[in-house]
Amino acid sequence: MSMGEAHRRITDYLNRFSDAVSSQDVASLKQLLSFSSNSPSLLSLADSLNVFQDANRLIKQSDNYSPFADITVPLFRSLQHYRTGNLVDAYLAFEKSANAFIQEFRNWESAWALEALYVIAYEIRVLAERADRELASNGKSPEKLKAAGSFLMKVFGVLALGTVHLCRSVIRSIETARIFDFEEFPKRDKVTYMYYTGRLEVFNENFPAADQKLSYALINCNPRSEANIRSVSAVLIVMILKYLIPVKLSIGILPKDWLLEKYNLVEYSNIVQALRRGDLRLLRHALEEHEDQFLRSGVYLVLEKLELQVYQRLFKKIYIIQKQKDPSKAHQMKLDVIVKALKWLEMDMDVDEVECIVAILIHKNLVKGYFAHKSKVVVLSKQDPFPKLNGKPVNS
Amino acid sequence: MERRHHSQSHSQRQQRRNHFSSSSSSSSNQSRSNNRFSFPKSSSSSSSSSANDVRDRRRETQEEKQEEAIVGTCPFMCPEAERLQRQRLRDLAVFERLHGDPRNSSPALAVKKFCRTMSAKEVRASDVRPLPVLEETLNYLLSLLDSTEHPFEVIHDFVFDRTRSVRQDLIMQNIVNDKAINMFEKIVKFHVISHHKLRSSCSSSSISPLHYLNLEQLTKALTSLYNLYEANRSSKPIHEKEAEFRSFYVLLHLDSNGQPVGESLSLWFRHVPSPIIKSKEMWFARQALRYFQMGNYRRFLSTVAAEASYLQYCIIEPYIDEVRSLALCCIHNCCYKLHPYPLGHLSKVLMMEESDVELFCNAYGLQTCIDEVGNKLLPTKQTTFCRPKGGLQNYSFLGFQQLGSHMLSSLFYNHFLLVPMKPFSHVDGWN
Numbered sequence: 001m002s003m004g005e006a007h008r009r010i011t012d013y014l015n016r017f018s019d020a021v022s023s024q025d026v027a028s029l030k031q032l033l034s035f036s037s038n039s040p041s042l043l044s045l046a047d048s049l050n051v052f053q054d055a056n057r058l059i060k061q062s063d064n065y066s067p068f069a070d071i072t073v074p075l076f077r078s079l080q081h082y083r084t085g086n087l088v089d090a091y092l093a094f095e096k097s098a099n100a101f102i103q104e105f106r107n108w109e110s111a112w113a114l115e116a117l118y119v120i121a122y123e124i125r126v127l128a129e130r131a132d133r134e135l136a137s138n139g140k141s142p143e144k145l146k147a148a149g150s151f152l153m154k155v156f157g158v159l160a161l162g163t164v165h166l167c168r169s170v171i172r173s174i175e176t177a178r179i180f181d182f183e184e185f186p187k188r189d190k191v192t193y194m195y196y197t198g199r200l201e202v203f204n205e206n207f208p209a210a211d212q213k214l215s216y217a218l219i220n221c222n223p224r225s226e227a228n229i230r231s232v233s234a235v236l237i238v239m240i241l242k243y244l245i246p247v248k249l250s251i252g253i254l255p256k257d258w259l260l261e262k263y264n265l266v267e268y269s270n271i272v273q274a275l276r277r278g279d280l281r282l283l284r285h286a287l288e289e290h291e292d293q294f295l296r297s298g299v300y301l302v303l304e305k306l307e308l309q310v311y312q313r314l315f316k317k318i319y320i321i322q323k324q325k326d327p328s329k330a331h332q333m334k335l336d337v338i339v340k341a342l343k344w345l346e347m348d349m350d351v352d353e354v355e356c357i358v359a360i361l362i363h364k365n366l367v368k369g370y371f372a373h374k375s376k377v378v379v380l381s382k383q384d385p386f387p388k389l390n391g392k393p394v395n396s
Numbered sequence: 397m398e399r400r401h402h403s404q405s406h407s408q409r410q411q412r413r414n415h416f417s418s419s420s421s422s423s424s425n426q427s428r429s430n431n432r433f434s435f436p437k438s439s440s441s442s443s444s445s446s447a448n449d450v451r452d453r454r455r456e457t458q459e460e461k462q463e464e465a466i467v468g469t470c471p472f473m474c475p476e477a478e479r480l481q482r483q484r485l486r487d488l489a490v491f492e493r494l495h496g497d498p499r500n501s502s503p504a505l506a507v508k509k510f511c512r513t514m515s516a517k518e519v520r521a522s523d524v525r526p527l528p529v530l531e532e533t534l535n536y537l538l539s540l541l542d543s544t545e546h547p548f549e550v551i552h553d554f555v556f557d558r559t560r561s562v563r564q565d566l567i568m569q570n571i572v573n574d575k576a577i578n579m580f581e582k583i584v585k586f587h588v589i590s591h592h593k594l595r596s597s598c599s600s601s602s603i604s605p606l607h608y609l610n611l612e613q614l615t616k617a618l619t620s621l622y623n624l625y626e627a628n629r630s631s632k633p634i635h636e637k638e639a640e641f642r643s644f645y646v647l648l649h650l651d652s653n654g655q656p657v658g659e660s661l662s663l664w665f666r667h668v669p670s671p672i673i674k675s676k677e678m679w680f681a682r683q684a685l686r687y688f689q690m691g692n693y694r695r696f697l698s699t700v701a702a703e704a705s706y707l708q709y710c711i712i713e714p715y716i717d718e719v720r721s722l723a724l725c726c727i728h729n730c731c732y733k734l735h736p737y738p739l740g741h742l743s744k745v746l747m748m749e750e751s752d753v754e755l756f757c758n759a760y761g762l763q764t765c766i767d768e769v770g771n772k773l774l775p776t777k778q779t780t781f782c783r784p785k786g787g788l789q790n791y792s793f794l795g796f797q798q799l800g801s802h803m804l805s806s807l808f809y810n811h812f813l814l815v816p817m818k819p820f821s822h823v824d825g826w827n
Contacts, residue, residue, distance in 0.1 A: 203662040205652060295673065298662040304686055352745070356694035359726035364691065372732035373741075379732070 006048035010055050013045050014065045017072065024112040030119045033075075035082055035094075036126045046083035049076055070100035082127075091124075091131035091144050098124055098151060121155060124148045153189050191217045195240055202243050203298050207250050207393045214244040238263050246302040249275065252309065252389030267293060271303060278314030281345045283307060308394055311357055312366040314341065316386045331380040335371075338378075351376060364394055465570035468524030473533045474506035475523045482506070489554050491540060507533060510561040525565050527575060534562055534579055538586060538808050549606060552590050556610065559583050563617065572627045580621040581637055582808050585707060587614035588644065589807070592710035596790055618644060639675035640705065642668060646681035647711040650688045651718070661685070680704065688715060693723035697747045701794065706807065709793075716793065720746045724760060728776050736773035739764060749792040756791060759784040 013032065020029040035042060049055055055076050059065045065072065078093035098120045105113055125148050132142030198213030218240045245255055245268050254276065260269050270286035273279065287294065287303060294300035315333070318341055323330035335354045342349050349357075358378050361367040368381035472479075479501055482488055486498045492507065494500040508525065525533065537555050563583065566576055587610055594607040618641065625638050649661050665673070672678055680703045687696035696719050700712060723745055731737055742757075743750040754764050754772065761780040765773050 203660045205660070205662075291673075292670065295665045295668075298666055300665065301662050301685075301689075305689055307686075307690055352741075353692075353694045356692060356723075356726075356745070359723075359730045360691040360693075362730040363722075363726045370730050370732050372735045373737055374735040 006052035009048040029116045087131045091127040246299045333378045335376040468526045470525045472503040474508045479506040507558045639677040643677040643681035731776040736775040739772040747794040752791040
């Protein structure tokens with residue numbers, strides 16, 4: 001290969017890179033990053049880099065190429081090492097390039113380059129595995145795969161702050177690929193990961209998964225003895241609780257008052273009260289009072305759904321009162337009685353709507369029994385007429 | 397510092413060019429070009445050394461050259477070259493044929509087709525229509541909706557494709573002002589109406605491809621519209637119709653379980669401006685959402701009947717059926733067997749004419765009966781209850797007035813119902 005030919009191939013690649021970015025062409029960009037594909041063009045680029053040794057100067061001196069120097073300079077170096085079978089150095093250079101790529105990704109307006117990010121994540125894993133093999137064969141400790149894992153955590157951080165809804169497939173594919181053993185990572189990383197992914201589950205209303213992840217984060221961010229770390233942990237605990245509490249409420253678990261007081265989570269106090277007392281008016285009031293805050297944090301819709309549980313609690317209270325008055329007739333509840341109770345709570349509902357609510361509660365297994373339309377009565381099951389949620393959200 | 401400055405100016409340059417989509421033919425790429433706008437970011441130049449200044453000045457001149465979006469010069473609804481070619485190839489839609497002749501059209505009838513493979517470098521200014529022409533084109537296209545000569549699917553197909561091309565021309569020229577908002581609002585309205593009308597005409601339970609594709613474009617146009625509202629935020633904090641158009645998003649996503657793609661509503665609400673959230677239209681949408689999620693069929697149906705605008709109704713219509721199904725299911729399964737449910741009352745609950753109620757029950761495999769005094773009843777807990785096999789027919793919706801099809805164009809114009817049908821017929825030499 002001549003110098004001229006090598007120079008041409010290198011500028012050709014750099015042009016394609018620059019064009020792909022400016023026209024947001026992720027399909028072309030992907031191909032430029034996929035080392036493991038062993039495509040002829042990448043291999044010949046590697047050869048060109050060996051012939052024309054001054055690619056760095058070429059990149060830094062051109063206005064078209066210099067904006068991406070942080071990505072392309074180490075990328076070229078990595079490619080050269082890859083070609084010569086020097087996998088550890090190939091990995092290190094690729095990691096550097098990938099980090100620079102993330103910086104650029106953050107600056108772009110949208111997540112158009114997400115697929116390119118997947119490719120980088122994949123390549124970094126493959127390179128890390130091969131690098132570790134090289135290390136092991138030289139009697140050294142294989143730790144590149146773990147480093148790759150840390151990089152991936154960073155990717156989640158970026159994605160979690162930005163286009164969250166695209167995260168799902170990334171997380172799913174990486175979790176199922178079992179790239180790394182989660183347990184081996186520093187606690188701080190694990191807590192961060194579980195917080196972000198747990199929060200994502202809340203937005204998508206996957207409550208059991210959200211519960212699991214956020215609880216993990218909470219358990220593992222225990223405060224330490226040093227004062228400054230304790231306050232950082234306290235901030236983190238509040239962040240986690242802001243999402244964990246709505247999740248727990250959705251599966252029927254109420255936080256203790258001291259928890260809300262200790263972390264000053266006043267916005268949830270009335271909601272918890274409403275659930276305890278079956279007070280629908282208080283629930284609506286609490287939602288209105290903190291509407292902006294709940295909408296901004298993304299938990300409003302989750303909290304609004306608690307309405308059915310509050311109804312269940314109200315009916316149970318009426319049942320308990322009736323049972324005290326006359327145990328033999330307690331399992332029959334007149335719809336009119338419910339209408340009166342709601343009126344007392346300043347909620348205007350006619351008998352037809354009450355019948356509708358009753359029907360829904362029965363349908364969703366929050367009440368066991370049936371209703372008789374003509375006599376306008378709910379007949380409750382003698383056994384366990386108000387089943388608990390038992391850690392499962394109200395079924396839809 | 398230096399690095400950051402480079403990437404800022406680069407991303408500025410890149411975003412001004414981002415409407416030049418790649419020449420890839422995949423529709424997802426095309427959709428991205430439909431949705432991305434380059435919004436001039438406030439240039440925050442960090443304090444840089446004089447050497448950087450020189451380099452930046454040089455880059456700015458380059459930027460200026462590169463950032464000149466195309467300014468279209470095509471004076472007709474369809475570029476002449478395209479019209480002539482399609483005439484030759486007999487590729488003229490029914491609406492474009494002069495006196496029904498498949499080989500002949502005119503500037504007054506031909507409308508530029510949507511073309512997927514558009515590489516920025518290949519586009520000629522003479523092929524792109526400037527804003528005034530686009531406005532006239534859109535008005536013409538929407539006036540066709542009132543036509544009674546053709547079945548709606550045929551009209552829809554034509555308007556669907558040609559409005560997509562209008563959107564494309566707007567984006568290519570980076571037109572992001574008030575007029576663009578106005579046009580996108582009209583286009584979204586078109587898709588919403590089609591969403592309703594295509595559903596009525598589809599007989600099978602599976603959603604027709606036309607209906608699905610329309611929903612896809614509806615969502616894309618809506619997203620573009622939201623971007624436009626955001627881009628114009630500094631000049632106009634809240635647009636007149638923004639609240640209603642935002643409410644559409646909520647109504648399209650009532651069923652969070654059935655929508656694994658796209659942003660969840662919880663996330664979406666985070667970015668909605670406060671005045672919009674407090675608007676009457678958004679309040680309605682949120683109430684509909686609340687009642688739907690809770691299963692409160694009574695409030696859902698009565699609220700929709702009382703407060704939905706025509707467009708909101710068009711979007712929420714599929715959910716009305718779903719809620720009615722739920723209501724029937726609840727009543728049928730939870731009501732005391734010895735107290736059959738009066739159809740008169742069921743009609744009130746379902747907000748349906750009593751005659752329709754009987755058909756509705758039959759569709760679910762349920763039989764009705766009559767008591768001694770002649771009242772129709774629905775016995776509950778029948779063993780034949782099942783999901784309807786075909787789609788559901790159109791049932792009445794009490795308390796809500798359906799819009800006649802001849803009134804559709806009135807939805808697009810506030811002040812006048814008459815629209816010039818052929819805006820270019822006055823041009824000499826063409827007839």
